Amino acid sequence: MMRVLKINGQEKTFPDGKIPATIADLLQQLRVDAATVVAELDGQIIERANFSNTSLRAGQSIELVRFVPGG
Amino acid sequence: MTMTITAQHIDIKKILADRGLDGCGRDIWTKRLGDITPAEVEWALSRQPGYYVLDRLLILVSPAAENYLEQMAQLSHQLTLQRFGKTVRLYAPLYLSNFCVNDCVYCGFNKSHDFPRIRLTIEQAVAEADVIAKEGFKDLLLVSSEDRSFISVDYLCELAGKLRPKFSSLSVEIYQMNTEEYAKLFASGIEGVTLYQETYDRDTYSKYHPAGPKADYDYRLSAPESMAQAGMREIGIGALLGLDNWRLETLALAEHAHYLMKRYWQSRVSFSFPRLRPAKDVDRSQFNLLSDKNLVQMILALRLCFADAGLTISTREPAHLRDHLVKLGITRMSAGSKTNPGGYSGSTGSVEQFEIDDKRTPAQIAAMLKSQGLEPVWKDWDSAFSETSPIGGPAFTRA
Amino acid sequence: MDELIIANRRFTSRLLIGTGKFSSSKVMAEAVEAAGAQIVTVALRRIDITNQNDDMLAAIDRSKYLLLPNTSGARTADEAVRLSRLARAATGINWVKLEVTPDPYYLLPDPVETLKAAEILVKEGFVVLPYINADPILSKKLQDVGTATVMPLASPIGSNQGLKTRAAIEIIIEQANVPVVVDAGLGLPSHAAEAMEMGADAVLVNTAIATAAEPAKMAHAFKLAVEAGRTAFLSGAAAESKKANASSPLTGFLRNE
Numbered sequence A: 001m002m003r004v005l006k007i008n009g010q011e012k013t014f015p016d017g018k019i020p021a022t023i024a025d026l027l028q029q030l031r032v033d034a035a036t037v038v039a040e041l042d043g044q045i046i047e048r049a050n051f052s053n054t055s056l057r058a059g060q061s062i063e064l065v066r067f068v069p070g071g
Numbered sequence B: 001m002t003m004t005i006t007a008q009h010i011d012i013k014k015i016l017a018d019r020g021l022d023g024c025g026r027d028i029w030t031k032r033l034g035d036i037t038p039a040e041v042e043w044a045l046s047r048q049p050g051y052y053v054l055d056r057l058l059i060l061v062s063p064a065a066e067n068y069l070e071q072m073a074q075l076s077h078q079l080t081l082q083r084f085g086k087t088v089r090l091y092a093p094l095y096l097s098n099f100c101v102n103d104c105v106y107c108g109f110n111k112s113h114d115f116p117r118i119r120l121t122i123e124q125a126v127a128e129a130d131v132i133a134k135e136g137f138k139d140l141l142l143v144s145s146e147d148r149s150f151i152s153v154d155y156l157c158e159l160a161g162k163l164r165p166k167f168s169s170l171s172v173e174i175y176q177m178n179t180e181e182y183a184k185l186f187a188s189g190i191e192g193v194t195l196y197q198e199t200y201d202r203d204t205y206s207k208y209h210p211a212g213p214k215a216d217y218d219y220r221l222s223a224p225e226s227m228a229q230a231g232m233r234e235i236g237i238g239a240l241l242g243l244d245n246w247r248l249e250t251l252a253l254a255e256h257a258h259y260l261m262k263r264y265w266q267s268r269v270s271f272s273f274p275r276l277r278p279a280k281d282v283d284r285s286q287f288n289l290l291s292d293k294n295l296v297q298m299i300l301a302l303r304l305c306f307a308d309a310g311l312t313i314s315t316r317e318p319a320h321l322r323d324h325l326v327k328l329g330i331t332r333m334s335a336g337s338k339t340n341p342g343g344y345s346g347s348t349g350s351v352e353q354f355e356i357d358d359k360r361t362p363a364q365i366a367a368m369l370k371s372q373g374l375e376p377v378w379k380d381w382d383s384a385f386s387e388t389s390p391i392g393g394p395a396f397t398r399a
Numbered sequence C: 001m002d003e004l005i006i007a008n009r010r011f012t013s014r015l016l017i018g019t020g021k022f023s024s025s026k027v028m029a030e031a032v033e034a035a036g037a038q039i040v041t042v043a044l045r046r047i048d049i050t051n052q053n054d055d056m057l058a059a060i061d062r063s064k065y066l067l068l069p070n071t072s073g074a075r076t077a078d079e080a081v082r083l084s085r086l087a088r089a090a091t092g093i094n095w096v097k098l099e100v101t102p103d104p105y106y107l108l109p110d111p112v113e114t115l116k117a118a119e120i121l122v123k124e125g126f127v128v129l130p131y132i133n134a135d136p137i138l139s140k141k142l143q144d145v146g147t148a149t150v151m152p153l154a155s156p157i158g159s160n161q162g163l164k165t166r167a168a169i170e171i172i173i174e175q176a177n178v179p180v181v182v183d184a185g186l187g188l189p190s191h192a193a194e195a196m197e198m199g200a201d202a203v204l205v206n207t208a209i210a211t212a213a214e215p216a217k218m219a220h221a222f223k224l225a226v227e228a229g230r231t232a233f234l235s236g237a238a239a240e241s242k243k244a245n246a247s248s249p250l251t252g253f254l255r256n257e
Helices: A023-030 A048-053 B012-019 B026-035 B038-046 B054-060 B063-084 B122-134 B153-163 B179-187 B202-208 B217-229 B246-263 B292-305 B319-325 B362-371 C025-035 C077-091 C111-123 C136-145 C166-175 C189-198 C215-234 C252-256
Strands: A003-007 A010-014 A037-041 A044-046 A061-069 B087-097 B139-144 B169-173 B192-194 B234-237 B268-272 B310-313 B332-334 B375-377 C004-006 C009-011 C015-018 C039-046 C066-069 C095-098 C127-132 C181-183 C202-205
Touching: A023 A037, A023 A048, A023 A061, A037 A048, A037 C077, A044 A048, A044 C077, A061 C077, B012 B217, B012 B246, B026 B054, B026 B246, B038 B054, B038 B063, B054 B063, B054 B246, B054 B292, B063 B292, B087 B122, B087 B169, B087 B362, B122 B139, B122 B153, B139 B153, B153 B169, B153 B179, B169 B234, B179 B217, B202 B217, B217 B234, B217 B246, B234 B246, B234 B310, B246 B268, B246 B292, B292 B310, B292 B319, B292 C252, B319 C252, B362 B375, C015 C025, C015 C215, C025 C215, C039 C077, C066 C077, C066 C095, C077 C095, C077 C111, C095 C111, C111 C127, C111 C136, C127 C136, C136 C166, C166 C189, C189 C202, C189 C215, C202 C215
Parallel strands: A003 A061, B087 B139, B087 B332, B087 B375, B139 B169, B169 B192, B192 B234, B234 B268, B268 B310, B310 B332, C015 C039, C015 C202, C039 C066, C095 C127, C181 C202
Antiparallel strands: A003 A010, A037 A044, A037 A061, A061 C039, C004 C009
């Protein structure tokens, strides 16, 4: 079974049918350091403290944003 | 309409207290004034004029600056020309009542003075206004002593409603009110209020205002801010010159103006220069009367610190002096004034608040201005913008 | 001590630095250090999930500097508000440089959307530093809704043209109840000095430093210029005076007194 998540505006399919259980798992899979990232799930901001206990479902949209250089 | 105040709100009472300008620092300020040197005056005059800084005003009102009046006058004249052009606004005061509940020592209308008191009914006031309008005035100032029971907020609103079609600009000079009351006046078509603190020194204030509602210094001080919060477009402030040290009064007055200008940027602040004049039953010997030179210095100093403030001079001042003052920064003056209620329609015997000195007719004043290359401005607003609609409401939202 | 106070926080440096456009994070960190800055702006962007980039900001010691997120990229009030909330979630700090720039050519700020966003953000408890064109009325309106500063531009971002909006900034400074930070378009240290001499409370510089041949050196130059300008302002420099042309005497009539 295919499971799709929209990440930063792009649909990502998880071929073995298993989307990451939580945001923390997703970040680990993407090899992104959770400490520098802010997440917005279906338009709601998720506090970093809650990454490990916020579960993900197919069809959700997640925005992963971090600080970058800017003026 | 009420204005939102920013979080860092420190009120004028605290500012004056902190700076020692409500009397608690008078010795320090007096000494500082005396210590100003000619070099400092020259420095102050070399700076770009029109910016307010308390320290610079201090220099300009100091005794040392008295030797620099001509230079100050030239700068003031230029600055006023740039900002206001070659114009002077004309207005007329309409006195509504000389009943008063206050006991101000210096005033002809003091409640302890015994003379026949007069109040104008709405109809009588309108009749007076018609006489004034015939002279060409479009800018009317309604004046009254503290006669709240008769000259009430409702009275003023009703009168304003009747006068609105006849005058482009209505303002009042009346007892201190709160924001709600000023808002009612504003809604009725009055767009300006003049109120003098008389003196910013608390001790002097108590001495001259022993009784009545006006005895409350703080409430009086808060009134111009209430006007601004109510949306008043023009706010006139001043000190009664001669009660206390005019130099100190000017500093406090400027702080007050600066405070209002910064927080209520949509209102225009003007200065008036009421100088104590002979009045019936008032003993003049107790006052610190100002010389013409002092008055001129005060006008110039304020203009050099406030490029856009209105500077108003009334008919308290003699004709020859007013003729010179119009070149020194004055932007508005009354003409043909009667300070006794009913005075325009020839009501007999009612007592004046103060003696008029410049007794010229409006036409004569206008001619004087023209002869100096200045244009008398009778109305400042296009009446089409401010006239009430036929049904009675304002033509545009005042919210 | 002549301190810059923004929203009750005190700073000794009046030079704010933007972190964009640097060639590397090392160069950027050196420049920030050389500038003696205490407030450093950053932006928020989506991470690139296909490519694990360097975290350019790892080079910035977060304990030394106040990171000020900007809402660059926002074209509407709603987008700016959303970015601000994300930024707050990232750091726990509620300071934001509000930047709403729908125009991609000059990156000029939208006054209407900025005011709208400012009002919402202030109500949500943010410390808002709004980037605006040098508009005195807009400045007053923003202060009325409660922003912590106003940040008028000297000239468009990256143009390095200096104080093109000088006359308007003078009015803003005269009328301001909050610190005025001149931001954008300052191309040379002398521009920064000029802004401080006029009475600006601080300046924000990015492009001029990031794109200099030696950014750390240029940052140091800006630091000196800001200090020089501020000292000049405090010492009461005599500005050019509009000397009146000699005309007939105006106070001769007083001689009779």
